[in-house]
Amino acid sequence: MSYDNLCKYLAEQYPREFVRWLLSSEEVNDVQVLKTELSIEPIRADAVIFLLVGSYILHIEFQTSPDSEPPIPLRMLDYWVRLYRLYRRPIVQVVIFLKATSSEAAYTSRFEADNTNHQYRVIRLWEQDPAIFLANPALLPLATLAKTDSPRALLEQVAQRVAKIEETSEQRNVSTCVQLIAGLRFDKDLIRQLFQKDFMRESVIYQEIRSEGIQLGVQQGLQQGLQRGEVALIMRLITRRIGTPTPELQARIRGLSIAELEDLGEALFDFSAASDIVAWLESHQK
Secondary structure (H helix, E strand, O other): OHHHHHHHHHHHHHHHHHHHHOOOOOOOOOEEEEEOOOOOOOOOOOOOOEEEOOOOEEEEEEOOOOOOOOOHHHHHHHHHHHHHHHHHOOOEEEEEEEOOOOOHHOOEEEEEEEEEEEEEEEOOOOOOOOOHHHHHHHHHHHHHOOOOHHHHHHHHHHHHEHHHHHHHHHHHHHHHHHHHHHOOOOOOOHHHHHOHHHHHHOOOHHHHHHHHHHHHHHHHHHHHHHHHHHHHHHHHHHHHHHHHOOOHHHHHHHOHHHHHHHHHHHHHOOOOHHHHHHHHHHHHHH
């Protein structure tokens, strides 16, 4: 789970608190997290969240890096069009940059092209007063990235606020998010020094991250197993048809994807010499 997704997790767990912060609104009664895909082509990123707030939609996008393809301004326009087509209601868009950068993307809040001009809000956390984050347990993780002349003192303040959260499970989850997001700015040894490590292992968000890591490992293992099986099959076919391939040729074949190996397997029936395989590889490998 990335830093962006940790922020998304917070926004989904505490949507009212994020609405109050971003819209400066104390009267927030009806907030709903929208689980929506924006077809025609899926463009949804994991770190994007849509909140239905009364009669309008709040679209929040978290960014660790300013680099993006398509560029953030174009992506925000694309989201707006698709959201409006789907819901036909006012849309407020906010891009929140987490890590300090001088990139122009973090200081751009509109898309302009010909007669099209689309605006959205940009928040750079390193320029924000930490007071509003320190005052709300749900926003404490963001306080670690806020404006300060004394980063360590700020992190100590955050740790003190976390320690005051009365509900144990909430304290665990907020503490975990604080420690993980603080990693964008602080040395891990300092973070460990100021926070109780056991809390992280017992938190829901830590278990979710661990589960995602295990699932990813399983998926990668399955993918690698399939790839190895395809390579073994291709090697046997080549050996039967034209003889044992050279170590160099074997290495090139092992570097192919599963789809490329399948294509090579079909093409082998037309080959009569190793040079045919080399020519095929030259035409299919970048």
